[in-house]
Amino acid sequence: MRSAHAPRTRRTLRSTRALTCAAVLTATGIAGTGTGAAAAPGTSPAPATARTVPAGAAPTAGERVTFHKWTTQADFQAGTAAGVTALAGDRQGIAISSTVGSTRYKDPYLHTTKTYAFSTWTSPSYTPGFGATELVSSWDAQTPAGTWLEVELNATMEDGHQTGWLDMGDWASGDTDIDRTSTSPSAGVYGQVDTDTFNAAAGHSIQAYQLRATLYRLPTSTASPRLWQLGAFASAVPARTGVTPSPLGGAEGTELAVPRYSQQIHVGQYNQYGGGGDAWCSPTSSEMIAEYWGDGPSAADLAWVDPSYADPSVDYAARSTYDYAYRGTGNWPFNAAYAAHYGLDAEIVQLPSVDALETLVKAGIPVAISVAFDNGELTGSGYGTAGHLMVVVGFTATGDFIVDDPFSPSDAAVRHVYQRGQLENIWLRTYWTRTDGTTGSGSGGVAYVYKPHDLALPPVADPNNPTW
Incomplete structure (x- = not known):
């Protein structure tokens, strides 16, 4: 239990991730990464605690990945509650019933120190069934004024030792x-949280894990955060420079009518949130999908945006996903939480696999994918990037990707068709060797999936992924 006496001070150090979202590479090499631009987490050069990359490794099989979530009243009742109640009814989640302690929170960005009362919910231990080397949590919640929440991970490693509780993110839908x-805490010899991803150190693996949510509110308030889903993916993806090309999956000829927004038309806007342009691929992708489902900010939400700016909802999404320690908008779970605060799952x-991606698109669900590549690897893109998000909206009759790529000069230019084999390989690989001999790091298939609650996820036909 947290002490009521020790203040919690946020660190102001940058993440170890490269801070670039879609830094353009020239035909002969890197032209520059840009200052303050945000890399999509997991796609920048790997820190020392990330998966190892054996020299000359060939594409390998044996990928294991699972997504597990707690979302029903029965799920939350199965955990350990201290001052929270599992609310009755579908998708109601948990809220504070009575606080169990207090803490002083010193915020180096708002320059405030406030006392907050809190309650906690701790999940049962979940065993993925294999030794995972990477874990990313995500949550669906709302935080009224005067409230916020924290998500933590406690992993049980292969030798039976636990990492202890590691902060995976301090989040509120607003920024007041x-x-x-x-905070990117270390688990010592077992690994490191890098922004939003726990990477097990070489030779170590996650055998089981728990998540803990702490709900905070001002002591004089009766408001409460409401958390209706808490989950994580855990994976063990072998180091691979490529994957075997996939057969067509049945989504050929499907194209979803997703709004098209360019991040590039926002260059220089709101430097305190990353400054638009190269930095805003992730919130631009999240906003396109949210608006596809009929959600997004209201006129009142947008009142602070300069009225001369086109597509003000992108500015709003950037502000609402900005991670002050990371100094960028590319924090994966912060983007999911932004979409969820509208009510989306x-x-x-x-x-x-691309088969799993096609299954979602066939069901009418656009998917944002995390990619990294050199200039010339993705025909028609015209750039290279250490980390970028784009939205898959369909497939051509021959199976090529139809993508809303926000790294485009205008909204009208956002729609792209990218070759199936090229984009599949770029998205699913974990690393590649650049022409200058340095190593680039890929996401291994990371994606944002947002949908209305009443739309069921289709089964994803993969034996390594039985729970998602």
Whole structure:
């Protein structure tokens, strides 16, 4: 239990991730990464605690990935509650019933120190059934004024030792109570949280894990955060420079009518949230999907945006996903939480194949994918990137990807058709060797999946992914 005496101080260090979202590469090499631009987490060069990359490794099989969530009243009743109640009814989640302690929170960005009362919910231990080397949590919640929440991970490693509780994110839907921030704590010899991803150190693996949510509110308030889904993907993806090309999956000829927004028309807007342009691929992708489902900010929400700016909802999404420690908008679970605060079911997942992606698109669900590549690897893109998000909206009759790529000069230019084999390989690989001999890091299939609650997810036909 947290002490009521020790203040919690946010660190102001940058993440170890490269801070670039879609830094353009010239035909001969890197032209520059840009200052303050945000990399999509998991796609920048891997830190020392990430998966190892054996020299000359060939594409390998044996990927294991699972997504597990707690979302029903029975799920929450199965956990350990301290001052929270599992609310009756579908998708109601948990809320504070009585606080069990207090803490002083010193915010280095708002320059405030406030006392908050809190309650906690701790999940049962979940065993993925294999030794996972990577874990990313995500949550669906709402935080009224004067409230916020924290999500933590406690992993049981292969030798039976636990990492202890590791902060996976301090989050509020607004930015007037706390700075929305990651903290990137270390688990010593077992690994490291890098912004939003726990990477097991070489030779170590996650055998089981628990998640803990702490709900905070001002002591004088009766408001409460409401958390209706808490989950994580855990995976063990072998180091691979490529994958075997997939057969067509049945989504050929499908194209979803997703709104098209360019991040590039926002260059120089709101430097305090990353400054638009290269930095805003993730919130631009999230906003396109949210508006596809008929959600998004209201006129009142947008009142602060300069009226001369086109597509003000993108500015709003950037502000609402900005991670003050990471100094960017590319924090994966913060993007999911942004979509979820409108009421959407939002999950960060690691899909095992293009077949799984096509299954979702066939069901009418657009998917944002995390990619990294050199200039010239993705025909028609015209750039290279250390980390980028784009939205898969369909497939051509021959199976090529139809993508809303926000790294485009205008909204009208956002729609792209990318070759199936190229984009599949780029999305699913874990690393590649650049022409200058350095190593680039890929996401291994990370994706944003947002949908209305009443739309069931289709089964994803993959034996390694039985729970998602």
